[in-house]
Amino acid sequence: MSKLTFDQLQETLYAEELSNGLQVYVLPKKGFNKTFATFTTKYGSIDNHFTPLGKDEKTRVPDGIAHFLEHKMFDDEEGDVFQQFSKQGASANAFTSFTRTAYLFSSTMNVKDNLETLMNFVQKPYFTDESVEKEKGIIEQEIKMYEDNPDWQNFFGLLTAMYQNHPVSIDIAGTVDSIMKTTKELLYTCYETFYHPSNMVLFIVGNVVPDEVMEQVKNNQKAKTFAKPEEIKRFFESESSEVSTKKKVIPMPVNTGKCLVGIKDKNPNRSGEDLLRHELSLQLVLEMMFGQSSTNYQSLYEEGLIDDSFSFDYTAEQGFGFSVIGGDSNDPELLASRIEEMVKDFIEQPIDQEAIDRIRKKKIGYFLKAMNSPEFIANQFTRYRFNDMDLFHVIPMLESLTLEQLKETMKEHFTLDTQMSQCIVKSEDSTNSND
Amino acid sequence: MNQEPVIHFQSGSINVHYIPSTTFKTNTFVIQLKAPLAKDTVTKRAILPQVLQSGSEDYPTRLALRSALEDLYGASLQGDIVKKGENQIMSFRMDIANEKFLKDNTPLMEQGLKLLSSVFLHPKISNNQFDDKILSDEIRTHRQKIASIFDDKMRFANKRLTEEMCKNEPFGLHVLGEEKDLDAIDSKNLFEYYQQVLQNDQIDFYIMGDMNHDDLKEMIEKYFMITRNETTTNTNNNSPDSSANQQSREPREVVEEQEIQQGKLHLGYRTNVTYGDQEYFALQLFNGIFGGFSHSKLFINVREKASLAYYAASRIESMKGLLIVMAGIESNKYDEATSIIFKQMEDMQNGEFTEEDIEQTKAVFKNQILETMDSPRGRIELEYQNEVGVGRIPLEEWMTRIDEVTKEDIVQVASKIQLDTTYFLKGKEESANE
Numbered sequence: 001m002s003k004l005t006f007d008q009l010q011e012t013l014y015a016e017e018l019s020n021g022l023q024v025y026v027l028p029k030k031g032f033n034k035t036f037a038t039f040t041t042k043y044g045s046i047d048n049h050f051t052p053l054g055k056d057e058k059t060r061v062p063d064g065i066a067h068f069l070e071h072k073m074f075d076d077e078e079g080d081v082f083q084q085f086s087k088q089g090a091s092a093n094a095f096t097s098f099t100r101t102a103y104l105f106s107s108t109m110n111v112k113d114n115l116e117t118l119m120n121f122v123q124k125p126y127f128t129d130e131s132v133e134k135e136k137g138i139i140e141q142e143i144k145m146y147e148d149n150p151d152w153q154n155f156f157g158l159l160t161a162m163y164q165n166h167p168v169s170i171d172i173a174g175t176v177d178s179i180m181k182t183t184k185e186l187l188y189t190c191y192e193t194f195y196h197p198s199n200m201v202l203f204i205v206g207n208v209v210p211d212e213v214m215e216q217v218k219n220n221q222k223a224k225t226f227a228k229p230e231e232i233k234r235f236f237e238s239e240s241s242e243v244s245t246k247k248k249v250i251p252m253p254v255n256t257g258k259c260l261v262g263i264k265d266k267n268p269n270r271s272g273e274d275l276l277r278h279e280l281s282l283q284l285v286l287e288m289m290f291g292q293s294s295t296n297y298q299s300l301y302e303e304g305l306i307d308d309s310f311s312f313d314y315t316a317e318q319g320f321g322f323s324v325i326g327g328d329s330n331d332p333e334l335l336a337s338r339i340e341e342m343v344k345d346f347i348e349q350p351i352d353q354e355a356i357d358r359i360r361k362k363k364i365g366y367f368l369k370a371m372n373s374p375e376f377i378a379n380q381f382t383r384y385r386f387n388d389m390d391l392f393h394v395i396p397m398l399e400s401l402t403l404e405q406l407k408e409t410m411k412e413h414f415t416l417d418t419q420m421s422q423c424i425v426k427s428e429d430s431t432n433s434n435d
Numbered sequence: 436m437n438q439e440p441v442i443h444f445q446s447g448s449i450n451v452h453y454i455p456s457t458t459f460k461t462n463t464f465v466i467q468l469k470a471p472l473a474k475d476t477v478t479k480r481a482i483l484p485q486v487l488q489s490g491s492e493d494y495p496t497r498l499a500l501r502s503a504l505e506d507l508y509g510a511s512l513q514g515d516i517v518k519k520g521e522n523q524i525m526s527f528r529m530d531i532a533n534e535k536f537l538k539d540n541t542p543l544m545e546q547g548l549k550l551l552s553s554v555f556l557h558p559k560i561s562n563n564q565f566d567d568k569i570l571s572d573e574i575r576t577h578r579q580k581i582a583s584i585f586d587d588k589m590r591f592a593n594k595r596l597t598e599e600m601c602k603n604e605p606f607g608l609h610v611l612g613e614e615k616d617l618d619a620i621d622s623k624n625l626f627e628y629y630q631q632v633l634q635n636d637q638i639d640f641y642i643m644g645d646m647n648h649d650d651l652k653e654m655i656e657k658y659f660m661i662t663r664n665e666t667t668t669n670t671n672n673n674s675p676d677s678s679a680n681q682q683s684r685e686p687r688e689v690v691e692e693q694e695i696q697q698g699k700l701h702l703g704y705r706t707n708v709t710y711g712d713q714e715y716f717a718l719q720l721f722n723g724i725f726g727g728f729s730h731s732k733l734f735i736n737v738r739e740k741a742s743l744a745y746y747a748a749s750r751i752e753s754m755k756g757l758l759i760v761m762a763g764i765e766s767n768k769y770d771e772a773t774s775i776i777f778k779q780m781e782d783m784q785n786g787e788f789t790e791e792d793i794e795q796t797k798a799v800f801k802n803q804i805l806e807t808m809d810s811p812r813g814r815i816e817l818e819y820q821n822e823v824g825v826g827r828i829p830l831e832e833w834m835t836r837i838d839e840v841t842k843e844d845i846v847q848v849a850s851k852i853q854l855d856t857t858y859f860l861k862g863k864e865e866s867a868n869e
Contacts, residue, residue, distance in 0.1 A: 009460075009536060031458030033805040080739065086730040087791075089798030091806075108805035109798070137742030144697040145745055145763050148588050253694045255582040292501035301497065302568075307576035309583075328583055358505045365509030365532040368460040372810065399538075 001214050006392050009371060013392070014210040018221050021198025021229050023385065026213050027205040027377060035206030036106040036374035037115055039122045040382045042201075043194035044099040045172040046319070051233040053193045058235055061190060062181040063167075064174015067096040068139060069187050073103065073122060075131050081121045090114040098168055099317045100386065101194075102379065111208065112216060119202070119220050125191045127184045136179055143173050150425045154258045157250045158324065158423035162264045164244035165237040168320045197221065198229035201385055203378040236319055241266040242418040247336075249424045257426040259332035261339045264419045265321035266412070272388040275316060276397055280363070281409040282314040282323060284401065287359045289346050290325060296342045305335045317387065323413070336422040347414050351403055363398050441818065444652060446640070447660045450822070453651060454643040454814060461530045462544055462644030463811035464551055467819055468525040468636040472518065472605035478612025479620055479628045480523050484514025485573045486565055486625065488527075492557040494550075495566075503550055508532040510547050512554065518610040519823045520709070520754025525632070527555055530811070533645060544646060545654055552658035558629070565622040565629075574617050581614045588860065589761070592699035596759070596858040599689050600703040606755050634663055639822050641815040686854040692863050698766040699860040702776065704758040706751065707851045711826015714851075715753070716836045717844035721852075722751050723796035724788050724845070725779060726760060730795060732779040732788075737762055743772050754824055758852060766861040773857065784849045786842065793845065797837055804833060 001016045014026040045066050051058045073094070074081045085092040090107035103122050107114045146152045159169040173179070204213055243264050270278050290296050290312050300306045310327035325343075329335040370376045381391040413419075442453040470480065494500035504510045510531040517524050531547040534540040559566045584590050594609055601607035640659065642651060708718045726733035726749025737747035747762040764772045782788070807813035821827045828836065 008538065029458075031456065032809050034802075034809050080730075080735075082729040082734075083795075086728060086799045087795045089802040091728070091799065091802065106802075106806060108802050134739075134742050138738055138745055141697060141743070141763055141765070142745035147696040150586050255585040256579055291505075293498055293505055295498065298496065298498045301572060301576075304572075304575055307579050328579060330579065358502060361507075362505040362509030364537070365507070366511075368508070368532045368536055369511070369530055372459045372461060374809075 001210070004392070008395070009368075009392070011371070011392075014214065016214060018197070018218060020221055020226050021196070022217075022221060023201045024214060024217050025201070025203045025381065026208060026210040027203075028208055028210055029206050029374060032207050032374065033108040034106050034374065035108075035111045035204065035208050036104065036378055037118055037202070037204040038102045038104040038378040038382060039118050039202050040100050040102040040200060041195050042099065042199050042386045043101050043190075044097050045170060046098050046167040046236075047194065047234050048167050048170075049235040050193060052189045053196070053227065053230060058233070059189070061186055062174065063170050063178040064139070064172070065182055065186060065190055066101055066194075067173050068135065068179060068182050069190055070094050070096045070101050070103075071135050071139060072127055072132065072187060073125065075126055076121060076124070077126050081117065084117050084121075085114060088113045088117065090117075092118075096172055098172065098320075100383065102382065104378070106206075106374070108207075111206075115204065115213070115216060116220060119217070122195070123224060125188065125195075127187050129184050132182060132184050132187065136182070139173060139179050140176050143171070143176055143179070146171070146173065150252050150254050150258055153250055153252060154260050154326075154423055154425045155324070157248050157425070158260045158262045158421060159322075161245040161248040161421035161423055162243045162262050162322060163320065164240060166239040166320055167236070192227075193232060196229055197226055199232060201382045203382055205374040205377050239320075243421045245421060247422050247424070249426065251428045252425050253427050254425060255427075256328045257330060257332035257424065258326070259329050259335045259339075259422065259424050260324055260326035261336055261420065261422045262325075263323040263343075263414060263416075264421070265316065266415070266419065268316060268319055268321040270316070270321075271318060273393070273397075275387055276384075276389045276393060277401070277405065278409060279314060279316055280394065280397055281401055281406050282413055284356065284359055284363065284398075285406055285410045285413075286312045286314060286323060286325070287362070288351070288355050289343065290339075291359065293355075293358070296346070300335070300338060303338070305329050305331060305338060332424045332426055336424065340416060340420065340422075343414055344416060347410055351406060351410075353403060356401075356403060356406065360398055360401070364395055367394055367398075442648065446655045447662045449638045449640050449655075449659055449661055451640045451642070451655055452818060453648065454641065454818070455645070455648075456643055456811075457645045458809075459644060459811055460533055460536050461811070462533055462547070462646060463642070463815070464529045464531075464548065465641040465812075465815050466527045466551070466555060467639045467641070467822070468632060469522050469639075469823060470525075470632065470636045472521050472523045472608050474605075474608060476628065477523060477608045477610075478616035479625055480525060480632075481516045481610065481612040482573055482577050482617075482620065483625065483629060483632070484516060484525050484527065485577065486569055487554055487558055487629075488512060488514040489569045489573060490559040490566060491553040492559055493553045495559050500554070507543055507546055507550065508537065510543070510550070512551070514554075516610055518606070520752075521605045522754070522823060523610060524823070525636075527551065528812070535645075548654050548658050556633075556659070556661070560626060563623070564626045567622050570620070570622045570625065574620065577611070578614055578617055581609075581611050584609075584611075588693075588695055588697075588699050589763075592701045592858060592860045593759070593761070595689070595691065595860070596701040596703050596856060599687070599858060600757075600856040633661055637822070639819065641818065643811045643815060684855075686857065688857045688859075690859045690861060692861055695860065695862045697763045698769065698862060700760075700762045700764055700769065700772055701858045701860075702760040702773075702854065703856045703858070704760070705853045705855050706756045706758050706848075707853070708848060709756045709826075710753040710820060710824040711828060714844065714848045715826075715828070716833075717840045717848040718751065719753075719800060720793065720796050720837070720840050721783065721845050721848050722749055722758065723800050724792050725749055725783050727751075728796070728799050730799070732782065733760065733762070733776065736775050736779055737772060741771070741775060743768055743775070747772075747776075753820075769859055769861070780849075780852070780854075784846065784852075786846045788842075788845075790842065793840075793842060797840070801834060801837055
C-alpha cells in the first residue's frame with residue numbers, strides 16, 4: 001500500500017493496485033460521521049461498439065444499455081440490494097455518465113458490512129428475462145421525465161448539433177425504442193466485458209482506518225476468481241473536428257426560453273497532465289469571459305438577457321471535449337448572438353493579469369470547499385484517474401498556469417466559424433411566452 | 436455522535452450560535468431571518484435578498500461585489516428565501532476558505548464578515564431608498580424566475596397542489612411570491628420593508644468552523660450590531676401554530692392538462708403532527724416505511740412491482756404537518772397508481788409492516804441525520820429547526836427518541852393522517868400514448 005501526503009491540504013491518500021488489477025484508494029477523514037464509497041467501472045453510455053470479452057468480432061449494442069445495466073445490477077438472487085443496504089443503515093445509489101458507471105453507498109454505521117455488500121453486488125450479476133422486461137417500464141418513465149425537462153433537451157440538442165457520429169450526443173438512458181431491444185444476454189455481454197476489476201476503481205473516503213479497509217478489500221477480492229484481464233477494444237466512428245450543425249431550435253411549451261452555445265474541441269485526445277492543464281485553463285478563461293465579476297456578465301444582466309440560471313462549463317474526456325455557455329432568457333436567440341460577439345471580442349483583447357490572479361484564487365478556494373465533500377472527492381478522483389490525471393494536482397496546476405498558456409489554449413479552442421453551435425428551446429408562439 | 440457543543444451569545448438583537456469544528460476546510464456563516472408568510476409581504480420578502488446581494492454601499496455593483504468575493508479566495512455568498520411551515524425564512528450564507536490550508540495565510544475571516552455585513556446591513560441607498568436600476572433588474576429576473584416554475588413540471592405540480600390544498604392558509608403562498616405583486620414594488624416601499632425586517636424579524640446568526648471564540652465575538656459585535664427601538668414590539672415573532680388547525684373535509688381531486696410526456700401525480704395529506712410534537716419521530720418513521728426511502732412501500736410497489744414509475748416517494752413538511760406523495764406516471768395510469776398508493780396507506784394504518792421494517796427504517800433515518808451533520812449547511816439547518824418550530828427537541832436527544840418509537844406509535848400516527856387533495860397534471864389526449 002502506498003501512502004501519499006498532501007501537506008497544504010492536510011490529507012493523506014492510501015493506494016494499492018491488487019493482483020486482479022483493481023485500483024483501491026482510501027482517504028481517511030477525521031471528524032466525519034460518515035464513510036462514502038464508490039465502485040466505478042470505466043464504462044459509460046458512449047461505449048456502445050466494442051469487442052466482447054473472449055470474442056473476435058466487434059458488436060454494437062442498443063443505446064442506453066450501460067444505464068440499463070446499472071439499474072439491473074441492484075437485483076440479486078436473494079432480492080433487492082437496496083433492502084440489504086438499508087438494513088445496514090446505508091443509503092445506496094448509482095449513476096451512469098458518458099464514460100463511467102458508479103455504484104455507491106454512504107453510511108455512518110456498519111461500514112464494513114456495507115463495503116462488503118458493495119463489492120459483492122457489483123461483482124455478481126443476476127439477470128432474468130422477467131426482471132429485464134419489468135425494468136423497461138421503469139426506464140421508460142425515467143426517459144419521459146427527461147423528455148419534459150427543457151434543460152436536458154437543450155443540452156442534448158446542443159450535443160447533437162456539435163457531434164455527428166460520436167455517441168456523446170446520444171441520451172445516456174437511450175430512447176424508449178432502444179431500451180426495448182435490451183435482453184438479458186446483451187446485459188451479460190456488456191457486464192463481462194466492462195466490469196473486470198482491471199477496468200475499475202474502488203474509492204473509500206471517510207471515518208475509516210486505512211489498513212483495515214485495505215485488508216478487507218484484499219480478502220474479499222482474493223476469494224473471487226476473474227478471467228484474465230484483456231485489453232478492452234472500443235470503437236468510435238471518425239468524427240469531424242468541426243461542428244455538424246450551427247443552429248438548432250427545439251420547440252417546447254416553455255414559459256421562459258433557453259439558449260446554450262457550445263464550442264467543440266478540435267483535438268479531443270488529451271490525457272494526463274496535458275488534459276488537466278487544458279481543462280483548468282479553459283475553466284479559468286470562461287470565468288474571465290462570463291463569470292459574475294466579468295463586464296460581459298454585467299452587460300448581459302443589464303441588457304435583460306440573463307438571470308442567475310446563466311452558467312458555463314468545460315467538459316472533456318478521451319474523444320470529446322466542449323464548452324457550454326448559456327441559460328434561461330426571454331430572448332434566447334439574441335442571447336446566443338451576444339455570447340458569440342462577446343467571445344469574439346474577448347479573444348482579440350489582451351488578457352488582464354489581475355483578473356487571472358483573482359480567478360485563480362477563486363478556483364483554489366472553491367477546490368478547498370469541494371474538499372469538504374466526500375462525494376466530490378470520490379467521484380472526481382475516479383474521473384481524474386480514468387483520464388490519467390490526479391485530483392490532488394489541481395491546486396499546483398492552477399498555481400502554475402501562465403498568461404501565455406492561457407492565451408494559447410484560448411486561441412486554439414475558440415475558433416468560432418467552425419467550432420461553435422447553438423441550441424435554442426422556445427415555445428412555438430414565443431411572442432406571448434411570458435404571461 | 437460526533438457533535439460539538441454550540442456556544443450562544445447575543446449581539447444586540449441578533450442571536451449568535453457558534454459551532455466549533457475542525458472538520459472542514461472552510462468557515463461558514465449563515466444569517467437566518469424569520470417572519471410569518473403573509474400575502475402582502477411575500478413577494479417583497481422574496482426579492483429582498485436578491486436586491487441586497489446586487490450591490491452595497493462599499494461594493495455598489497454586482498461586478499464590484501463579485502470581484503471582492505473572488506479576491507477572498509472565492510468566498511461564496513448566497514441570499515435565499517425558503518418556506519418553513521407558515522414562516523418565510525430569508526437567509527444569507529457565506530463559505531470562506533480557512534487560510535490554514537492556503538499558501539498565502541492572510542486572515543480571511545474578518546474580511547469575509549465585513550463583506551457579509553456590507554451586503555446585509557449597509558445596502559446601496561440614497562434618500563432612504565434602494566437603487567432604482569438594481570431594483571428594476573431584480574424585478575425582471577424575479578418575474579422570469581416565477582415564470583420558469585411552469586417549465587419544471589415537478590415544481591409546478593408541487594406548487595399547484597399546495598395552492599389548492601392550502602388555499603386559505605399562508606402556507607398556500609408560493610415562497611417566491613406572485614408575479615402580479617411585482618409592479619407595486621418600488622425602491623422606496625422595499626426599503627421601508629427592509630427596515631421593518633431589521634426591526635421585527637427574529638435573526639439568528641450561525642457560525643461554523645475553526646476560529647478563536649473571543650476574536651469571533653469581537654468581530655460579530657463590531658460588524659453585526661442591530662439595536663431596536665424600544666417601542667417596537669416583536670409581534671412578528673410568534674409564528675402561527677400551523678398544525679392541526681385545518682378542519683377535516685372530504686378529499687378533493689384536481690386534474691389539469693398540459694402538453695407533457697409524463698403525468699405528475701401529487702397527493703397531499705394532513706399529518707396533524709409537527710416538529711416538536713411527541714409523535715414527531717413516529718411520523719418520520721412512518722414516512723420512512725411508507726415512502727421516504729428506496730426500501731419503502733411506495734418504491735417497492737409502485738416502481739419495482741408494478742413498473743409504473745421511475746420515482747414514487749413521499750416526504751414530510753415537518754413544520755406544517757403535511758405528507759406529500761409524488762410519482763411520475765403515464766397519463767392513463769392514474770387509477771392504477773392511486774389505488775396502489777391508497778393501498779399502501781391503508782396497510783400502514785392497519786399495521787401491516789414488520790418489526791424488521793421498523794428497525795431498517797430507524798437505521799436509515801438515523802444514518803440520514805448523522806450524514807446531514809457532516810456538512811456545515813446540514814448541521815446548521817438541524818440546529819435552526821429548534822429556532823423555527825413551536826416545539827424544541829435538543830439534537831442530542833434525537834437518537835434515543837428515534838429508538839424509543841414502537842410499532843403502536845407508528846400505527847397511532849398513521850391513523851391521524853388524512854388525505855386532503857389529489858393533484859394530477861396529465862398529458863393532453865393527443866400527446867398521451869396508447
